[in-house]
Amino acid sequence: MGEPVKKITANLPAKLLQRAQGTTGLGITETLIAGLEELERSRKRSALRLLRGTLRVDLDLGKTRQ
Numbered sequence: 001m002g003e004p005v006k007k008i009t010a011n012l013p014a015k016l017l018q019r020a021q022g023t024t025g026l027g028i029t030e031t032l033i034a035g036l037e038e039l040e041r042s043r044k045r046s047a048l049r050l051l052r053g054t055l056r057v058d059l060d061l062g063k064t065r066q
Contacts, residue, residue, distance in 0.1 A: 024031045
């Protein structure tokens, strides 16, 4: 069976929703899902950026190319 769903009622600015649907080319539900998924991806990218420069990798490029 698929992932559980939650039915909601939300008051959204009509023009914002219309522009978002124009961008995605999808219906209301699909557009909202795409927006929520993008928020999640953005949060993950931010978390990865915080790791920048904190990982030390000791590689011998000559050996890895063999």
